[in-house]
Amino acid sequence: MSEPAELPEYNMLFRKLRSISPLSExxxxxxxxxxxxxxxxxxxxxxxREGDRPAGSCLVVEGFTCxxxxxxxxxxxxxxFHIGGDIPDLQSLHLKVMDHSLMTLTPxxxxxxxxxxxxxxxRRCPRIADVxxxxxxxxxxxxxxxxxxxGRRSAYTRIAHVLCEVLVKMRAVGLANxxxxxxxxxxxxxxxxxGLSTVHVNRSLxxxxxxxxxxxxxxxxxxxxxxxxxxAGDFDPTYLHLDQEIEEEAA
Amino acid sequence: MSEPAELPEYNMLFRKLRSISPLSExxxxxxxxxxxxxxxxxxxxxxxREGDRPAGSCLVVEGFTCxxxxxxxxxxxxxxFHIGGDIPDLQSLHLKVMDHSLMTLTPxxxxxxxxxxxxxxxRRCPRIADVxxxxxxxxxxxxxxxxxxxGRRSAYTRIAHVLCEVLVKMRAVGLANxxxxxxxxxxxxxxxxxGLSTVHVNRSLxxxxxxxxxxxxxxxxxxxxxxxxxxAGDFDPTYLHLDQEIEEEAA
DNA sequence: CGCCTATTTGATCTGATTCAAACAATGTGG
DNA sequence: CCACATTGTTTGAATCAGATCAAATAGGCG
Numbered sequence: 001m002s003e004p005a006e007l008p009e010y011n012m013l014f015r016k017l018r019s020i021s022p023l024s025e026x027x028x029x030x031x032x033x034x035x036x037x038x039x040x041x042x043x044x045x046x047x048x049r050e051g052d053r054p055a056g057s058c059l060v061v062e063g064f065t066c067x068x069x070x071x072x073x074x075x076x077x078x079x080x081f082h083i084g085g086d087i088p089d090l091q092s093l094h095l096k097v098m099d100h101s102l103m104t105l106t107p108x109x110x111x112x113x114x115x116x117x118x119x120x121x122x123r124r125c126p127r128i129a130d131v132x133x134x135x136x137x138x139x140x141x142x143x144x145x146x147x148x149x150x151g152r153r154s155a156y157t158r159i160a161h162v163l164c165e166v167l168v169k170m171r172a173v174g175l176a177n178x179x180x181x182x183x184x185x186x187x188x189x190x191x192x193x194x195g196l197s198t199v200h201v202n203r204s205l206x207x208x209x210x211x212x213x214x215x216x217x218x219x220x221x222x223x224x225x226x227x228x229x230x231x232a233g234d235f236d237p238t239y240l241h242l243d244q245e246i247e248e249e250a251a
Numbered sequence: 252m253s254e255p256a257e258l259p260e261y262n263m264l265f266r267k268l269r270s271i272s273p274l275s276e277x278x279x280x281x282x283x284x285x286x287x288x289x290x291x292x293x294x295x296x297x298x299x300r301e302g303d304r305p306a307g308s309c310l311v312v313e314g315f316t317c318x319x320x321x322x323x324x325x326x327x328x329x330x331x332f333h334i335g336g337d338i339p340d341l342q343s344l345h346l347k348v349m350d351h352s353l354m355t356l357t358p359x360x361x362x363x364x365x366x367x368x369x370x371x372x373x374r375r376c377p378r379i380a381d382v383x384x385x386x387x388x389x390x391x392x393x394x395x396x397x398x399x400x401x402g403r404r405s406a407y408t409r410i411a412h413v414l415c416e417v418l419v420k421m422r423a424v425g426l427a428n429x430x431x432x433x434x435x436x437x438x439x440x441x442x443x444x445x446g447l448s449t450v451h452v453n454r455s456l457x458x459x460x461x462x463x464x465x466x467x468x469x470x471x472x473x474x475x476x477x478x479x480x481x482x483a484g485d486f487d488p489t490y491l492h493l494d495q496e497i498e499e500e501a502a
Numbered sequence: 503c504g505c506c507t508a509t510t511t512g513a514t515c516t517g518a519t520t521c522a523a524a525c526a527a528t529g530t531g532g
Numbered sequence: 533c534c535a536c537a538t539t540g541t542t543t544g545a546a547t548c549a550g551a552t553c554a555a556a557t558a559g560g561c562g
Contacts, residue, residue, distance in 0.1 A: 503562105504561105504562100505560100505561090505562090506559100506560090506561090507558105507559085507560085507561105508557100508558080508559075508560100509556105509557075509558070509559090510555105510556080510557070510558085511554105511555085511556075511557090512553105512554090512555085512556095513552105513553090513554090514551100514552080514553080514554105515550105515551080515552075515553095516548100516549105516550090516551075516552090517548105517549100517550090517551085518547105518548090518549085518550095519546100519547080519548075519549085520545100520546085520547075520548090521544105521545090521546085521547095522543105522544090522545090523542105523543085523544090524541100524542080524543075524544100525540100525541075525542070525543090526539100526540080526541070526542090527538100527539085527540075527541090528537105528538085528539080528540095529536105529537085529538080529539095530535100530536085530537080530538100531534105531535095531536095531537105532533105532534095532535090532536105
């Protein structure tokens, strides 16, 4: 029998929670009792739909997913991107009806966790419940930051900002090497996330490239000038509330 | 000695929590053990500042407050408005450093609650902890909805939407009579919340008035045509996750 | 190779900003 | 009770960031 801790689904969950707050051995053991039902899904598949009442939440093990909703006029707003370790619909544990949808952007490995098991875990291990609290609060902080971008920053700044954010988040869970990471997101999707048209995303991206701040091709992001990009994106990672140690090694 | 339940600070807290989920008598009693230190503050006063590490959270008893942050170029984004019963910085219980600021918009009565007391309450009364979970998750849902507005809806729709939201929230805690409520918020503040210039807020508001949907003068909002305003604002209150009973009586 | 999806380019249009000034309402001190 | 200061609302004109429309390229991949 394989060591459960070595299973990628538990491993990603550890790394994510660890990026928020250190975990004791006890707490890790506690986590290992969580039943995770892994499933592989193709790209552009709905996971949960607005109006659903899911009986469990899903952990992203591999791939990229996003939350979104459509306007009455059929315009899409993407609220967040999610990567390995994230539990995008953790909220459905407390808010029974989904007020937005969830889909894959790339092929994904997802692990489903029954709400009951989650609730039990949090009852048995309050420290883990606290980390989950922190997680949903950080989520909210990211929403605020995106709001700030969409409401008050230029397209150029906004794009730089979100790319900084993605890189830092990827680094925090060990999915980036140095200033490079996977980013298989189309310009149209970026636009839907940032409240911009595809055309304008394309042009602003060209500017960022022109300023030698980054490269973004073939589904992968390379930051050429981290300080420059941070400045261009008005990016200060405080709002991500990463654990101090993690944040420092990323500086 | 006066009945504590009659004190307005506890009363507002009850009403707010009640709007999210029904409370048992036991739970109400539990709440009454929370120490609330009431303070009166003038308008446009900072309550907590970005970077602070508050030792308690504050309950709004009377008046209007908002969360906000400034861009590097000095543009302000308001993230949310808060009314009686709200605990705008509940998050500081779990995220020690504030990533945004909090200020009063009008003269306010605020009640401060030490984090320690809050934590104890939630430990002693898990049902109340659950309601608080729901509350911060609803907060996040409102952020998403605002994001949607700023990113994808026209100025006209956006303003209609936020006014619907305010009225529903006021009604939920008993601060509105019918289709009328206090709304002592300037057009500049509305603009900072919706990512619009004051001038454009003014013009869109005139349109809404012109369509006989509402009146907004002297710090008070009157909705003349609720269905019309909902439609104009692409407003569906699902995201507010109000308790069913409350939602129905507001329909 | 040919199909499909994503990126890029060009031209035009428009919702919203900016700047500037007038106007209204409210409050303050003499 | 009035003069004046302050803050908020309204109007007009000019400008611009970003949208839209349309078409050309460029990649991937069966």
